[in-house]
Amino acid sequence: MAKPIPGKLHDFFNHHHFTFDQQPGQEEFRATVNRIFSRNGVAFEMLSTGRIVRVLPPVLGEDLKRTIFRTGDRTLDNMLDECRIKFSDRNPLVCREALERLWDGWERLKSLADPSDKKKSIKIILDAISAEPSLWERLENEAIELTSIGNSHLIRHSEVNQVPVIDVDQVDYLFHRLFGMIQLALRKKSSA
Structure with a gap:
């Protein structure tokens, strides 16, 4: 899981070359998953390791x-x-x-x-x-x-x-x- 970051614009084909930053992508994904858990009253949490645990x-x-x-x-x-x-x-x-x-x-x-x-x-x-x-x-x-x-x-x-x-x-x-x-x-x- 990584966050796409638009890089240099390729003038001829008119598109960006992307780089991917893993840390922010994982943090954003984890925050989204935890928000879904919380919104639905599910007693789970995704840790920074990607592991999902039960919130006691x-x-x-x-x-x-x-x-x-x-x-x-x-x-x-x-x-x-x-x-x-x-x-x-x-x-x-x-x-x-x-x-x-x-x-x-x-x-x-x-x-x-x-x-x-x-x-x-x-x-x-x-x-x-x-x-x-x-x-x-x-x-x-x-x-x-x-x-x-x-x-x-x-x-x-x-x-x-x-x-x-x-x-x-x-x-x-x-x-x-x-x-x-x-x-x-x-x-x-x-x-x-």
Whole structure:
């Protein structure tokens, strides 16, 4: 991609000899592509390298870029890192896979404190997050609700009665919601 620059006029044939400047041409093309993305509400951006990337929401984007998982469980770390990378992908199907992987990570996280009893384990995790009764209860309700969403939608299971989550905005919302809960649990776990 290069920008044509009219050069010297060829008198006999009455036309200009063109030269091509690659840098301004690429910048102009990139600006045009990004303007089209922006005008149409598409969450993508063309970088100066020509690569198109997904623009993550500001609230979660920075956390996803800088988060390094050190849970003490290598499998969980890999699951969370995989979903973090996949969620940044521009392909909506890959983002949806990230949501599924995040839910798998949630189920694994819930069993870390006591692998033999998941209900007891989540109670231990919630105790580490908050000792204040009304907040603890809300967090417990959120944990139950998140588990219910994963079980009733085509996120964790593949039965015919599962409700698919296809809409990109819904995938983003559910990812944000669960990622926030997981981050809170991991921060409190590491500070305990």
